[in-house]
Amino acid sequence: MKKTRGSDNFQTPNHAVDLIVDYIKPNQTIWEPAMGKGNIVNYFRKRGYTINGTDINDGYDFFNTEIECDVIITNPPYSIKDKWIERCYNLEKPFMLLLPLTALEGKFRHSFYREKGISLIIPNKRINYETPSGKKSSAWFASAWFCYGFDIPQQITFVDTYGNTDD
Numbered sequence: 001m002k003k004t005r006g007s008d009n010f011q012t013p014n015h016a017v018d019l020i021v022d023y024i025k026p027n028q029t030i031w032e033p034a035m036g037k038g039n040i041v042n043y044f045r046k047r048g049y050t051i052n053g054t055d056i057n058d059g060y061d062f063f064n065t066e067i068e069c070d071v072i073i074t075n076p077p078y079s080i081k082d083k084w085i086e087r088c089y090n091l092e093k094p095f096m097l098l099l100p101l102t103a104l105e106g107k108f109r110h111s112f113y114r115e116k117g118i119s120l121i122i123p124n125k126r127i128n129y130e131t132p133s134g135k136k137s138s139a140w141f142a143s144a145w146f147c148y149g150f151d152i153p154q155q156i157t158f159v160d161t162y163g164n165t166d167d
Contacts, residue, residue: 008077010129011036012098016075016143017043019121020096023150024049024071031069033062034076034084039130044073063087071095071149082108085146089116094149098127101142119152121145 017040024030026049032040035053044051052067054060056077063083072091075098076084085103088095089112101122103109112118122144 008079010131012039012075013128013130014043016098016127019123020145023152028070031067031072032074033072034074040073066091069093085109085112097146098143099146101144103146116148119147120156121147122156
């Protein structure tokens with residue numbers, strides 16, 4: 001079983017999930033394959049969605065496991081983001097991956113984006129991730145939701161974050 005690296009262990013805050021919830025249909029079953037502490041899972045469950053969460057640290061192998069779902073929503077380990085992007089496209093399910101904006105770069109990723117398509121939801125502020133110590137910290141990088149297969153009005157969508165972003 002592969003454990004996530006410390007540099008991959010940043011939990012998704014509610015203010016980041018708030019940016020995508022309007023694009024998820026209430027009847028869609030969600031798979032969160034890198035749930036960590038379960039922030040995304042808990043967010044959607046509190047709103048009445050059906051969501052199945054699995055985690056690499058619990059022995060689930062995203063690359064060899066498939067959970068029955070309509071969509072995949074996760075904040076994957078960035079150190080192996082290429083493998084996650086490839087796997088999501090190969091599963092042929094709509095997905096939303098919370099990734100650094102630098103995930104736009106690179107020949108490997110470009111080949112998928114050009115062939116299959118990608119839409120971005122870009123917040124106007126950096127996301128305050130929860131660190132392994134439990135503290136909230138503004139990331140040193142800009143993040144975006146990389147989306148495939150959703151009815152998003154533009155390929156790149158810039159959004160404003162309102163109110164307190166310190167959950």
